[in-house]
Amino acid sequence: MSVPMTDVNHEGALKERLYKRWFGLAFRHTQAEKLMYVMFISGLFLWEPLQLAWSLDRWLLLMHMLVGASVFTLVVGAFWSSHRRLIVNAKRPFLRQTGTVIEWLLLLCTLSGFYLFFFGVTGNNLSLVIQDVHFYSSMVLAPLVFRHAFRWSVLNIKQIVMKRRKVKVKA
Amino acid sequence: MSVVYALKRLVIVGLVLLTGQAMAFEKSSSLIFSEDRSQIISANFDAGSVSILDRASGSLLKEARIGRDIRRIALSIDQDNKNAFRILATDYLADQLILLDGRSLNVIKRIDVPSRPFGAVYDQRNNQFYVTSFEQDKLLVVNVEGKITSELKTASTPRGLALTKDSRLLVTHALSGEVSVYDVATSEPRLQRIIQLVDTPFHPKQTTPQGKPRLLDNIVISPDGNTAWLPHVLWSFGHDFQFQSTVFPTVSIIDLEVGNEHERVTARKQLFKQINVVENGNKTRIVSNPHDVTFTADGKKVLVTLAGSEDLMVFDLSRGQGRKGNKKRHRRKKFHGGAKVTQIYRNVPGNNPKGIISTGRDVFVQNAMTLDLVKFDAGKPGPFSKIKLAEAHFASLVAEDPLSPQMRLGKTLFNNANEADYPGLSMAGDFWMSCNSCHLDGFNFTNRQLMADGKKNRFENAITGHVDTHKMIAGDPITAYLDIIQKTQGGMMDVALDQPPLEAIKMMSALNEYVRAPENLPYLSTWLRLDDDQRYTHPEEWVNSAKCADCHTTIYDQWADSNHGMNMDHPFYRFQEDIAAKEEGEAFRTLCRGCHAPQAIINNKPEVFSEFGDMYEKNGHSLKTALEQHRPVNERGTGCLFCHRITKAENSGGNTDLTVNLKDRPAYVFEDSANPVMEWLADRQINAQPKAHRDSYSNPELYQSSLYCATCHNEFTTGMGANINDNFGEWLASPFNRPDDAQQHKTCIDCHMTEDATHFNSVAGQSTNDGPVKPNLRSHHFVGGNYYFTGMRNSEHKKLSIDILKTALTLDVEKQGRKFIVKVTNKNSGHHMPGGARRQVWLEVIATDAQGAVVYQSGVMNQGVIPADARRFIKIGVDKDGVPVGLRFWRYVKIGLDTRIPSGETRQETFDLPEGVQYPLTVSTRVLYQVFAKKLTDQVRAAFPDENIPEPEVIELIRRTAVFEAQ
Incomplete structure (x- = not known):
């Protein structure tokens, strides 16, 4: 079966565009970083000792679960798949090492999150361990991501100030 | 003694002077002056507000609606800033303390406290408040920031408070007639003593004051600090229950000698003695419900509000002879009770005068029902001046009464004993x-x-x-x-x-x-309450118990076939409920439904039951069907949500005296959705973070208390207050009620909520699917003596029921001559045996001679009927003529017979064996048990001919066979 040349060209162009897009995801993906912090903060507020009002807590829980199982997985998953090669090939040992740890933590946190979503904390030992894994992995993950991406982080105050100045100068 | 006393006083006065604080007596009150006495602050009871009024003009300066039922207020003063002060208010019905800014009345803090906070007083020395928790028997110490710093268990029903200058806190106990004295020299109160007010002795003449001191709402210290005055009533139930012999107004006097606080019994002010103002026609003026007290500025007169008869009573101390008077000056042979009432101001304007305060010649009386202030003029100092009305309606306490006119009238009538208020239709x-x-x-x-x-x-x-x-x-x-x-x-x-x-x-x-107010009896016959502003709920507001089975399968399965499950409206029940409705009116069904079908009451389904009630239905099939069809149901029995949302067991005698709360249940997003996807999502949320779910359905402290079960397993007759069933009282008196002995102490659930119905050991299990294995799973079989219904559905239930029955008793037999003695001991049951009213327990004795021929028998059933002369363990209620009331058990007046065996006790029965029989004699003795008598079963069959009602099986609880060789 022959394929029209125009289609082949079109398919190739699409692939290329997609590759470029995917390739571009690896660099300073602010949405992915922001999402990670949102998940971390919302998860933190669900922590029992903080005793958030139930009227807020219930919505926060739903948001944390839904976002975690959908947008977070897609966005951060795409970013991570693209960013991996940077981690592996990074010249600076610090970025390579923290990147690898982040990879594992991300995996742990996400998988445990899915377990909690579908099976929950029914009180058996496995569920309790997984709950702890989710909690402690996130506690390490968020600050580590911040440190790892410090120079480009959305939370880097210096960056934010400079960005604002640039906007002012342009105006 | 007097030297020691004087020295003690001197030391205390010295200490007070050293602290530099000019302290006044403090009492818990609903009406107080501001620090500079230019304003009056009022706790406005059921209006739920606190008001500030101008003392000179009576104008309402400020009112803040802060709760449901504000009973008392106390004022704290900031020593550094005299203009800054705080008010602590007790909200009796909301179980809260509310800390307010004294100027703006803005709420600073709400503090949840043990139920029914009542009295409040401020201790300037320790800069803290004391509050009584009336229902929970507690004294709370609250700092000026609104934090509870200490919680002390007290004698029962603490209510009124007063603080002496030398740091003694007096606490009245409204229903036990006691006054506790606490040392509050330091910030942690220490109990010094409890004074029991004496009972005025029984007198054959009905109208002579007698009875137990009750309703001690307030206590007020005299200006000289020597005595405390305590208005209250005497409850006397020794005579017929009627107006001239049941309640007597009284004021008791407590001698406050340090270290020797006691009641001045002979100084007690009683009707016809010290309270004896004679009206025209040579008739003593009767008053009722003494409530609060104040002293006039010169300390010579004591004014007492009478909340029932709506009077103001004046004692003139200058005319009375105190015990500590100069004995040499006036020698008297007999002490005549001291100060007497010199004036009764009849018919105080307004309704229900309660709070009272005075300053100079101004006296202000607070009406709790009309929510206004009346101003009196105390008159000039001197024994002959009379108190006069200055202004009938001096001030309104509230801008608007939040109660409906109908409710206000009802409440006013409830508190009213003033004949003048409703001529020809007076309440008393x-x-x-x-x-x-x-x-x-x-x-x-x-x-x-x-x-x-x-x-x-x-x-x-x-x-x-x-x-x-x-x-x-x-x-x-x-x-x-x-x-x-x-x-x-x-x-x-x-x-x-x-x-x-x-x-x-x-x-x-x-x-x-x-009477049907939410805090009273919203459903009238039953004491069941819904914690909500609305009286009824919709069936959709309930969660179908079958839904709980998704995650709590084991527990659901146990419950569904138990006697607490959906089948509590079985034909036997319906038969009895129909009789009740026929005899007393349809609305009387609620008495029964409070426990048997509480959802039907709360959902306002008063009609005769026509659905469910299938005794044979297994595993709550109808519930599951309804759940699949997304159809709301009025569950019978005590379902999951009902039992697990009970927030309070009241201990008022039974009849479902509990409160259920649906509205404050923390629901997850989409939890109540009927959409399957949303439901699934809600379940995921519950599983992901189950704490809110667990906490909202679990109250371990309540479940462990036998009182929880007593709400239904204790019953009394409405209005008449005759105890029908007292399993709780029986347990309290049993050897199993040993809170200090963990090994021996067993509450209801220790025996009735375990799968080991023989030895009552803990049995491990999972209450949640994939949940933790609990070492002592509280089984929801609710094992009890009714093997009949559970047996129709589930053989495991039946076995457990029979097992627990068989553990209850021990049996010993002996023979003395021709006397055959049987001793039955209730060894293992925490209540009387039998525990239920319809249960048949009796002795069967059969003696056979050497040839095997029956020579004697007792209690042998004849065609399913227990012979009339059988030795039965039974309670029979009778009417006033001694005729058994039978199925009209709520009409019983006295007990005709009670041969049940109390827990831990032995009943002995003696049988006369025949003479001239051929030995050896074999005597077989059995204790038999049948859940319903044949007569009742036949009646139910006749009432429900379409139902398949089997004959209740007879269970042999225990057997002894003894062979006697010779007479």
Whole structure:
């Protein structure tokens, strides 16, 4: 079966565009970083000792679960798949090492999150361990991501100030 | 003693002077002056507000609606800034303390406290408040920031508070007639002593004051600090329950000698003695419900509000002879009770005078029902001046009464004993008593004290309350109230019960509105309450118990086939409920449904049951079907949500005296959705973070308390207060109630909620699917003596039931000559045996001679019927003529027979064996048990011919066979 040349060209162009897009995801993906912090903060507020009002807590829980199982997985998953090669090939040992740890933590946190979503904390030992894994992995993950991406982080105050100045100068 | 006393006083006065704080006596009050006395601050009771009024003009300067029922307020002063002060208010019905800014009345903090906070007083030395928790028997210490710093268990029912200058805190105990004295020299109160006010002894003449001191709401210290005055009533149930012999107004005097605080018994102010103002016609002026006290500025007069008869009573101390007077100057042979009443200001304007304060010649009386202030002029100093009305309506305490006119009228009538208020239709005869004289604050836990104090020899009279209530109140409340008012309070005497005037009907309808208030008896016959502003819920507001089975499968399965499950409206129940409705009126069904079908009451489904009730239905099949069809149901029995959302067990005697709360259940997003996807999502949320779910359905402290079960397993007759079933009281008196001995102590659930119904050991299990294995899973079989219904559905249940029955008793036999003695001991049951009213337990004795021929028998059933002469363990209620009331058990007046075996006790039965029989003699003795008698079963069969009602099996509980060789 022959394929029209125009289609082949079109398919190739699409692939290329997609590759470029995917390739571009690896660099300073602010949405992915922001999402990670949102998940971390919302998860933190669900922590029992903080005793958030139930009227807020219930919505926060739903948001944390839904976002975690959908947008977070897609966005951060795409970013991570693209960013991996940077981690592996990074010249600076610090970025390579923290990147690898982040990879594992991300995996742990996400998988445990899915377990909690579908099976929950029914009180058996496995569920309790997984709950702890989710909690402690996130506690390490968020600050580590911040440190790892410090120079480009959305939370880097210096960056934010400079960005604002640039906007002012342009105006 | 007097030297020591004087020295103690000197030291204390010295200490007070050293601290540099000019401290006044403090008392818990609903009406107080501001620090500079230019304003009056009022706790506005059921208006739920606190007001500030200008003392000179009476104008309402500020009012803040802060809660439901503000009873007392206390004022704290900031020593550094005299203009800054705070008010602590007790919200009696909301179980809260509210800390307010004294100027703006803005709420600074709300503090949840143990139930029924009442008294509040400020201790300037320690800069803290003291608060009484009336229902939970607690004294709370609260700092000025609104934090509870200490919680002390007290004697029962603490209510009024007063603080002496030398740091002694006096606490009155409203229903036990006690006064506790605490040392509050340091910030942690220490109990010094409890003074028991004496009972005024029984007197054969009914109108002579007698009885137990009750309703001690307030205590006030005299200006010289030597005595405390305590207005209260005496409850006397020794005579017939009626107005001239039941409640007597009294003021007791406590001697406050340091270290020797005691009641001055001979100084007690009683009706016809110290309270004896004679009216025209040589008749003593009767007053009722003394409530609060104040002293005039010169300390010579004591003014007492009378909340029932609506009077103001004046004692003139200058005319009385105190015990500490100069004995040499006036020698008297006999002490005559000290100061006497010199004036009774009859008919204080407004309704229900409670709080009272005075300064200079101004006296202010606070009306709790009309929510206004009356101003009196105390007159010039001197024994002959009289108190005069200065301004009838000096001030309004509230801008608007939040209660509806109907509810306000009802509540006013409940508290009213003033004959002048409703000429010809007065609530009380001759001002003697109001409903509130006994039913303190309405219908609540104080009921238990009424039943305890009213208890007599139950074989002569089991009634503790109203005699022969008309239609058990619920069947015809209007006539019933009129009847009660006539018989008990001596009011409405000219009203014909069969044709009451319209005005009387209106009044009684209003009274009924108050009786049915959320905090009282919203469903009238039952004491069941819904913690909500609305009286009824919709079935959709409930969670179908079958839904719980998704995650709690084991527990659901146990419950569904148990006697607490969906089948509690079985034909036997329906038969009995129909009799009740026929006899007393349809509305009387609620008495039964409170426990058997509480959802039907709360969902306002009063009609005769026509669905469910299938005794044979397994595993709550109908519930599951309804759940699949997304159809709301009025569950029978006590379902998951009902039991697990009970927030309070009240201990008022049973009859479902509990509160269920649906509205405050923390629901997850989409939890109540009928959409399967949303439901699935809600379940995921519950599983992901189950704490809120677990906490909202679990109250371990309540479940461990036997009181929880007592709410249904104790019953009393409505209005008449005769105890029908007292499993809780039986348990309290049993050897299993040993809170100090963990090995011996067993509560209801220790025996009835374990799968080991033989040894009552803990059995491990999972209450949640994939949940943790709990070492002591509380089984929801609710194992009990009714093997009949559970056996129709589940053989495991039946086995457990029979197992627990067989552990209850031990049996010993012996023979002395021809006497055959049987001893049956209730060894393992925490209540009487049998525990239920319909259970048949009896002895069967069969003696056979050497040839095997039966020579003697007793208790052998004949065609399913237990012979009349069998030795039975049974309680029989009878009417006033001694005729058994049978199925009309709520109409019993006294106990005709009670041969049940109390826990830990032995009953001995003796049988005369025949003479001239051929030995050896073999005697077989059995204790037999049948859940329902054949007669009852036949009656139910006749009532429900379409139902398949089997003959209840006879269970052999225990057997002994003894062979006697010779006579």
